[in-house]
Amino acid sequence: MLGKLSTAVFLGLVAFLWPQISLLLETQKLSAITPDKLTKVNAFKEHEVKFRDLLKNCEDVILVEEQQVALLSCDTGRDNWNTVMGTFRDPSGAGVLYQWFYTDPDAVPSPIALEHPTNGSYFTTDFHPLGIEYHAPSGTLFVTNHAAHGPTLEILSFKPWSGFGRAVAKHVRTIRDPSIWTPNSLIPLSATSILLTNDHFFKIRFNRPLARTETQLALPGGNVVHVSLPPADAPADAPANVTTLARGIPFCNGIALLNSSTVAVASTTRRSVSLYELVPPPAGSPAWTPPSLSFRTESHAPAFLDNISTDQNGRLLVAGHPSVGALSATVAQRITCNELRAKQASGANLDEAEHATEKECDEEEKHVKAATWAAELSFKEDGSPMWRELLVGNDIYGSSATVARDAKAGLTFVSGLYERGLFVGKE
Numbered sequence: 001m002l003g004k005l006s007t008a009v010f011l012g013l014v015a016f017l018w019p020q021i022s023l024l025l026e027t028q029k030l031s032a033i034t035p036d037k038l039t040k041v042n043a044f045k046e047h048e049v050k051f052r053d054l055l056k057n058c059e060d061v062i063l064v065e066e067q068q069v070a071l072l073s074c075d076t077g078r079d080n081w082n083t084v085m086g087t088f089r090d091p092s093g094a095g096v097l098y099q100w101f102y103t104d105p106d107a108v109p110s111p112i113a114l115e116h117p118t119n120g121s122y123f124t125t126d127f128h129p130l131g132i133e134y135h136a137p138s139g140t141l142f143v144t145n146h147a148a149h150g151p152t153l154e155i156l157s158f159k160p161w162s163g164f165g166r167a168v169a170k171h172v173r174t175i176r177d178p179s180i181w182t183p184n185s186l187i188p189l190s191a192t193s194i195l196l197t198n199d200h201f202f203k204i205r206f207n208r209p210l211a212r213t214e215t216q217l218a219l220p221g222g223n224v225v226h227v228s229l230p231p232a233d234a235p236a237d238a239p240a241n242v243t244t245l246a247r248g249i250p251f252c253n254g255i256a257l258l259n260s261s262t263v264a265v266a267s268t269t270r271r272s273v274s275l276y277e278l279v280p281p282p283a284g285s286p287a288w289t290p291p292s293l294s295f296r297t298e299s300h301a302p303a304f305l306d307n308i309s310t311d312q313n314g315r316l317l318v319a320g321h322p323s324v325g326a327l328s329a330t331v332a333q334r335i336t337c338n339e340l341r342a343k344q345a346s347g348a349n350l351d352e353a354e355h356a357t358e359k360e361c362d363e364e365e366k367h368v369k370a371a372t373w374a375a376e377l378s379f380k381e382d383g384s385p386m387w388r389e390l391l392v393g394n395d396i397y398g399s400s401a402t403v404a405r406d407a408k409a410g411l412t413f414v415s416g417l418y419e420r421g422l423f424v425g426k427e
């Protein structure tokens, strides 16, 4: 009797947990795929990897289509400091934000000078921009910064500038809040209202085994929060209000507005994009009242999804990592390489094995192991998802983090987390 009961309990438990178990089995399979086993895709008529010597480790590319300018968030220091992947060698580097007028054939990405409103340069050290977003009507630039002293949301005032002299972004305020915990991506709904993702519950910096477990078992530790910012003319230290809108999202990564009433959120470890209905606060409520999100559908993909964006035609563009093993290998190798370079720089001699490893470092940086997965997601009339792969593999461009498209100009851009340059494809 007891035997039968426990068998029944066991079978019941397996049935109950089956979705999670099959997800993890599938994850196991994907983790084992090496880049050479991927079916390569390149859907572009023409392509080019531009600015290989200038750009490195760019996580984010956002387009301000009206001005045909791309804003890039790049951090060469990511090899030494990555609070998402868990690299904590040296935080002193400072990432750089670039602007690039992409339809001007002579234009090159130029760094945006970051300045204190009255006191010259700002963010010259320990600046690790990850997600950036731009709210054009108010000229507000939002940056999630993974600094050593804790994660912050930085608000800057900025207008793309193609004239003589430098482009300057002036610091407006820094938001630190316990609910901005592991910030990743964000989207502005207005100049003072933002949706932001926290990717994990456990911070890998303080709790490596638990954060790893959270990632590996796809535990639902991420969330989407709403940040209500003080108006631009409020004192610099005015606090923000942060409200959680959706919780229980495993490795909650990219976020994008599909249209005025739908938000798309990527879960890396569930390898999916979920759509939520964005319900505005009731009419007549105060400006700082948060909207609400209600879950609609989830669409799975054959890669660990990173960032998402929307083009002018309402297509979702999704970047991901199809071969986790290769991504981890790249991360690990960058740490080894930087340790060897630091050793060399300090005047110590490398032994033969170390010399050989160092040679491989240069090779790896020229041809990144981590593979790219860039695709477009659209929905049929009945709401069912349609994926179209745009670029898959590591032979052209590796470690895709964000895809963005200017549909009118027919240009698609892919940025690479551990890659040099920016992929530009013409359809």
Ligand SMILES: *[C@@H]1O[C@H](CO)[C@@H](O)[C@H](O)[C@H]1NC(C)=O
Pocket: 116, 119
């Ligand atoms: C301006 O910069 C100087 C030197 O870097 C610093 O000592 C001072 O505190 C700064 N003032 C403000 C208002 O940040």
Ligand SMILES: *[C@@H]1O[C@H](CO)[C@@H](O)[C@H](O)[C@H]1NC(C)=O
Pocket: 059, 060, 061, 062, 063, 130, 131, 132, 133, 184, 185, 186, 187, 254, 255, 256, 307, 308, 309, 310, 401, 402, 404
């Ligand atoms: C991802 O892309 C979106 C939209 O382009 C942007 O708002 C967000 O900040 C990006 N996040 C990261 C982490 O790259």
Ligand SMILES: *[C@@H]1O[C@H](CO)[C@@H](O)[C@H](O)[C@H]1NC(C)=O
Pocket: 228, 229, 230, 231, 239, 240, 241, 288
């Ligand atoms: C935060 O919420 C309080 C009410 O709880 C409101 O008075 C205040 O204006 C809000 N501040 C912001 C920046 O949203």
Ligand SMILES: *[C@@H]1O[C@H](CO)[C@@H](O)[C@H](O)[C@H]1NC(C)=O
Pocket: 258, 259, 260, 261, 262, 275, 379
């Ligand atoms: C937004 O997109 C969703 C999902 O495709 C769709 O169901 C909805 O009707 C769209 N809403 C608007 C206002 O276009």
